[in-house]
Every structure is written in C-alpha cells, then in structure tokens.
Amino acid sequence: MKAKYWIGLFVVVGAIGYMIWGGLGQSLVYFITPSEYFEEPVRYQGKRIRLGGIVKEGSIAFDPKALELRFILTDGVAEVPVFHQGTPPALFKERQGVVVEGRFQDQTFYGDNLLVKHSETYRPPEEGYTPEDVRNLIREAK
Amino acid sequence: MSPGVAGNLALVLGFVLTGTGLLLSVLAWWAKDARYVEAAKRAAVVSFLASLLAFAALEWALLTDDFSIAYTAENHSTKSPTWVKFATLWAALEGSILLWATLQALYTLLAARRLRDVWMAPAVLGTLFGVQLFFFGVLLFVTNPFTPVPNPPTEGPGPNPLLQNHWMMAVHPVLMYLGFVGISVPFAYAVAAMLARRYQSWVAETRWWTLVAFGFLTAGIFAGGWWSYEVLGWGGYWAWDPVENASFIPWLLLAGFLHTAMVQERRGMFKSWNFTYITLAFAATVFGTFLTRSGVIQSVHAFADGPVGPVFLGFLLLVLLVGFGLLSRVSAEVRDLGGISLLSREGLLLGGSLVFATMAFVVVLGTLFPLIVEAVRGDEVSVGAPFFDTVFAPLGAALLLLMGAAPLLPWGRVDPFAARALSFMLSALALFTALSLFLGAGFGVALGVGLFAYNLVAVVAQGARGVGAWRRKGEGYLAALLRYLARARRPVGAQIVHFGVALAALAIVFSQAYRVDAQKTLEIGERAVVAGLPLTLRRLEARDEGFRFAVVAEVEVSGAGRMYPRLHYYPTMNSPLAAPHVRYGIYHDDYLILQAFDTEEGRWATLRMVRTPMVLWLWVAGGIILFGVFYIVSPGFARAARGSEVTA
Numbered sequence: 001m002k003a004k005y006w007i008g009l010f011v012v013v014g015a016i017g018y019m020i021w022g023g024l025g026q027s028l029v030y031f032i033t034p035s036e037y038f039e040e041p042v043r044y045q046g047k048r049i050r051l052g053g054i055v056k057e058g059s060i061a062f063d064p065k066a067l068e069l070r071f072i073l074t075d076g077v078a079e080v081p082v083f084h085q086g087t088p089p090a091l092f093k094e095r096q097g098v099v100v101e102g103r104f105q106d107q108t109f110y111g112d113n114l115l116v117k118h119s120e121t122y123r124p125p126e127e128g129y130t131p132e133d134v135r136n137l138i139r140e141a142k
Numbered sequence: 143m144s145p146g147v148a149g150n151l152a153l154v155l156g157f158v159l160t161g162t163g164l165l166l167s168v169l170a171w172w173a174k175d176a177r178y179v180e181a182a183k184r185a186a187v188v189s190f191l192a193s194l195l196a197f198a199a200l201e202w203a204l205l206t207d208d209f210s211i212a213y214t215a216e217n218h219s220t221k222s223p224t225w226v227k228f229a230t231l232w233a234a235l236e237g238s239i240l241l242w243a244t245l246q247a248l249y250t251l252l253a254a255r256r257l258r259d260v261w262m263a264p265a266v267l268g269t270l271f272g273v274q275l276f277f278f279g280v281l282l283f284v285t286n287p288f289t290p291v292p293n294p295p296t297e298g299p300g301p302n303p304l305l306q307n308h309w310m311m312a313v314h315p316v317l318m319y320l321g322f323v324g325i326s327v328p329f330a331y332a333v334a335a336m337l338a339r340r341y342q343s344w345v346a347e348t349r350w351w352t353l354v355a356f357g358f359l360t361a362g363i364f365a366g367g368w369w370s371y372e373v374l375g376w377g378g379y380w381a382w383d384p385v386e387n388a389s390f391i392p393w394l395l396l397a398g399f400l401h402t403a404m405v406q407e408r409r410g411m412f413k414s415w416n417f418t419y420i421t422l423a424f425a426a427t428v429f430g431t432f433l434t435r436s437g438v439i440q441s442v443h444a445f446a447d448g449p450v451g452p453v454f455l456g457f458l459l460l461v462l463l464v465g466f467g468l469l470s471r472v473s474a475e476v477r478d479l480g481g482i483s484l485l486s487r488e489g490l491l492l493g494g495s496l497v498f499a500t501m502a503f504v505v506v507l508g509t510l511f512p513l514i515v516e517a518v519r520g521d522e523v524s525v526g527a528p529f530f531d532t533v534f535a536p537l538g539a540a541l542l543l544l545m546g547a548a549p550l551l552p553w554g555r556v557d558p559f560a561a562r563a564l565s566f567m568l569s570a571l572a573l574f575t576a577l578s579l580f581l582g583a584g585f586g587v588a589l590g591v592g593l594f595a596y597n598l599v600a601v602v603a604q605g606a607r608g609v610g611a612w613r614r615k616g617e618g619y620l621a622a623l624l625r626y627l628a629r630a631r632r633p634v635g636a637q638i639v640h641f642g643v644a645l646a647a648l649a650i651v652f653s654q655a656y657r658v659d660a661q662k663t664l665e666i667g668e669r670a671v672v673a674g675l676p677l678t679l680r681r682l683e684a685r686d687e688g689f690r691f692a693v694v695a696e697v698e699v700s701g702a703g704r705m706y707p708r709l710h711y712y713p714t715m716n717s718p719l720a721a722p723h724v725r726y727g728i729y730h731d732d733y734l735i736l737q738a739f740d741t742e743e744g745r746w747a748t749l750r751m752v753r754t755p756m757v758l759w760l761w762v763a764g765g766i767i768l769f770g771v772f773y774i775v776s777p778g779f780a781r782a783a784r785g786s787e788v789t790a
Binding site: 026048067088116 | 484500504507508511515521522523524525526527528529532533536537661662663717718737738746748750
C-alpha cells in the first residue's frame, strides 16, 4: 500500500524533473556579442541568441515591399550579417546600438525580434562603443 | 512648514510609534497582561496616522510642484496631468516603499481591531509591528523620499514614461501592494500560533484575510496583464518577465495555501505544511521586491541599483529564519489527525496544492536560473518564455482536472453522486477533446476545450448537489436555488472562482494558439489587407500634448470605422512608446500598432496588426474570479468595519 504511493510519487517527481530539465536546456537564450560568437561558433549554432552590437555604416538594406531587412552588426572587432523579417524600429539607423534575438544559420544571423536600446536613462556614448558598452546594451535591452 | 519637513517628521513619528507598538507587544507577551495589548492597539492607530501623514506630505510636494526633496526632484514633472502627479507617489522606489509602509500600517490597524484571542494577540501584533518597523526603517535610513535637495531644480524629468502611458498604472501597483501586504496578516497569525502552541485555530481565523489578500493579488496581476496588453505594444499580456514572476510566485503559494488550509480547518491535517506555505508566501513578497529593486535581475520594471537590495535580502533571510526556526522548534509537537485517502476531497486538495507548489518552484527556478548559469559557467543567459509555457501546460492541465473534481467529492471518501458526476465530467472531457480534434484543432487546444467542458459540467453538478440538498428539505426549485446561493457562500464563491479559472485557461489556450500577427508599410491613401483586415492609411498627424509629443495615424478599416494607433515621444526617452489602438471583440481583438512612419515627409507608415482570439474573455475571467472571491469575503467587510470577529 505504502510502496504504491512512493512509486507514484517517484514517477510524478521524475516526470516533472525531466520536463523542467529538458525545458531549461531548450529555452536558454544566450547573450553574446559578434566576437564572442566567433570564439566558439559551433557552440552557438542553432541556439537561441540575443546578439548585441552596432549597426555598421552603409550596411543597411531594407526592402519595404517584402519587409526584409539586412544589415551588418559589429562590436568593433567582429562582424555578423543579420537578416530580419519585418520593419526596422523607429530609431533604427547606422551606428545605432541594437540587440537582435534569433538564431545563427551557418554564418548569417536570422533575427525575429529587433530591439533598439530603449532605456529612459541610456544615451549612446559620444566616442563610439567599447565591448563593455555592447555588453551593457544586450543586458539592458528589453 | 514644508512637505519635506512634515514628511520627515511623520516618518520619525511613525518609526518611533511602531517601535513603541513592538515594545508593548513584547511586554504584553512577557507580562501576560491584556492592558499592554490595548496600548499596543492604540499604537497601531497612531502609527497608521503617522504613515498617512507621510503619505499626505509626499502628495503635497507632488501636487504643489515642490522640488526641494529628492523624490520630486528625481521623479516629478510640472507638466504631468494631475492624476499622473498623484500616482507618481508610487512610480519610483522610495515612494512605492512609502505606499507599502502606509498599507502595512493600515493592515496592522485593521488586524488589531479584531484580535480577540488574548493568548495570540501580543505575538500577532508584535509580528505586524516588526514588519512595519522594517518599512519605516528603510524609509528613514535607506531610501528616504524626503531627503532635502540643496539646490532645488525648477523642473524634473517626470516619472517613467511607461507608467504615464495608461491610467491603469494608478491602480495596478496599489492593488498589488494591497495583496502583498495582506499576506502579512495570516503570516503574523501563523507566527503567533507557533509561539503560543495553538496550532489549529489560526487557519480559520485568518481565512478572511487570506482571501482578501488573494483577491487583491489576483486583481493586481490581471490589471498588470491588461496594462501590458494596452501599453507595451506587442499584443501580449504576459511575458514571464521577472517582475511578473515576482507577483505570480506569492499568488501561486497563496492559492496553494488556501486549499490545504481548508483541509486543516475541517480535518486537522497538514499543520506543518500550512505553516511552511504561509511563511514562503510572505517571504515571496519580500523576495520579489528584492529581485526587482536590487538590480540583480533585469526587467522592464526594475529600478536602478541601490542599497535597498541587500536590505531586502537581509529581511528575506530574517523572515525565513523566523518561519523555519519556529517550524523546526515545534514540528515535533505538531501531530496531524488521521490518515488520508487520495480519492477524497482532502486527497485532491492536497494534489492541487502540490501542483501550485510545483508551479511556484518552476517560476522561482526559471527566474533565478540565469544567475545560476552565470555563476557556474560564466555565460550570460535568460530563460525564454517557451520554458515556462512548456512546463506550465501539463501542470495547468493537472490543476484543471483536480479543480473540477475536488469540490464534488465529500471529505474522506467518494459517494455515488460524486462518482456519477465524475463519469459525466470525464465523458464531457473525452467528447469535446475528440470533437475539437475532429474539427482540426491541435492537441493542446483540443485538451483545453475538453477541460473547459469538464469543468462546466463540474460546476453544474456541484450546483445540482447544493440545490438538491435544499429540495429534500421540501423547498421548491427556485427557493432551493436562492437558499443555496445565499447560505453556501464558500462553495458557491469557490465554484465561481473555479469557473473563472477554467474560462481564463480556455482564453489563454486560444489566444496562444490562434494569434495572427502581420505588418505592412502603407503610403497615405494606400489600401492593403493586413492579417486578414483591409486597411487604408488615411493620414498622419503630429500633436503636442504638453508633457509628450504624439504621432497619430488614422487608419480606416473597411466597413468597420477608423482606428488611431499612436506613437508617444517623451522628453526623457530617446525612443518613442507605441500606444496601440485595441478594438475588443467577442471572438478576437484587433490590435493595431503604429510601428514606424516617414519622419521626413509623413508619406508612409508601417502598421502592425495583431488579431488574437478570446483575449476579451481573459479579462472577463479575471472579473469572474474576483467576483467569486468577493462573494465569499463580502459578508466579512461589515464585521471587519465594526471590529468584531470575522469568519468568512
């Protein structure tokens, strides 16, 4: 009688634990910069990523009919081509700090959520970005 | 006299009077003298008046544009509309702590008015005064809103624009805090019960308080979801943001506690479990404040880093220490009466309570997991909504199953009526799930429909059982129904709540599964079909609204009038805030967002249309749940006002 309940409890707890463990592994979003990606590209392949950086000058190509946006994201060291389906947000422009959520497929980053830094206190630095600025950007973007 | 001086005076007064109240409670405990209890109750009254004075002083500064104190200098603007000025009191950290302290003093006062048990009264009051002293202490020594500013500015930045964008922000935080603070009363009773070794009765005595806190928390969470839907411009109502989670954890724990508390009340079981539960629920309110006010976790709601984090962490540890210290001291003495059969009301209530506890654990884990990963592996990560969604789906289904069955079963056993009702319910579940699958729904949606039908049958069956009992006493159908509704407030109210939860679950399932989201760039006068709706962009207009600058798009929906999505520009923000136009509908909502527009010549605009089914029903469900809670607690309000013993 007692043993039956213990087995039942064990099965339920095991199932929930498995669900939580699997779920956590699947749905982690990594916060990285382009240069961090190039340190370990294999590790981040296919994973959900929040990639932060600066929109490179002269790299923006937007097709308003198809709503396809292409640009290059840089952190001053490395560069990543980004493809985003949708309109650029109002403040999206060259040399603006942005954060893109999405996944890497081969060398291109496919974003589905594009965020321009959105904090009430944040002002872009005058003298260009440092890697630390980019890090803060990713962390604070919402 | 200036607001700053008055406010500081009131805080000192409040701190001293609260300290006096605490001292008197301790004296009453040691000396076992009821006269000290009476004096402590008076301290509750005057300390509440002091908190009210501090509150009034800050409102005074806000409404008269007095920038000589830190709070107004940092968070106020003369250009805000009056309601925003008033609500600015709780728009930033220091003010929200003041609101918290004021509400805590109010609850202490109300709880003191109806304390009857002379054995427990000193400990109940002492605990409440202790909590209250913490908040006054924080206000006075850590984040004092009345800190004088040497060179007062003539204009300030105003509160966070996100908070000015919707009137709900005047309401949602107050509801939330009323809920958080309300948990302190059952917690204080639990501490007193452990100290006085009277383990059984506190649960029944605090039932009313627990439900009131639960009602406010529910209202606060739904209000927050609605605010998010109307203001954040993403067409969703819940994002598993750390602050949303911080409000959800106490709600889950309180919901779980409510259910096992019923078992303790009727069957004398789960005494240690209930004590643990209420300790964790109260600790969760402090934990949430710690998370969101300390800068540990990033979120839309998070206020900047400050010394408040460690202070709240310390308080959290103290609460846990007191709770679990007492529990370990007395757990040897706590004996539960009797064993438990799983197929009985208490068995299913325990099951439901375990599901709530698991949910709370999952939310805590998901919220803290990024910290763990960063500490262990050095990666910066966040846990995405899919984690919570996938874990909550099966747990929610389990809850919906238990929720229908538990109230139907008698205590301790299964009777033939319940068995028959259960077979009907399970048939409805199978039938409607199969039917939905046949109609092409996915498995999740089909199960959602089936579980809704299951719970609908459960509600009807439970009503039939209640009415039947009065029928057997010789009443007519109508008279029996009315008597059942009037007399059985708890079961009827619980049924209403359960129906609301089932409806909310259905709305969540449909809105998640069948959401349509599309965007398109239109020239002025151009017509296009976006997310199935033919839209024409008529014009773009800029308006200066004083405290902000608005760009409004006029969009014609063919055959259905016009919609006006906006973008708001606040002087303190370097990017605009979208103010979507939401048209609520019985089947689905049309949610139109102005994404971007031609800033040079105003010739085009990008519109995003989100059509989500059943969102309206989610808000209706929230109203139903609140009505159910109100149905149970309402007879208690008059008695609470008179100060007599309240039992819901």
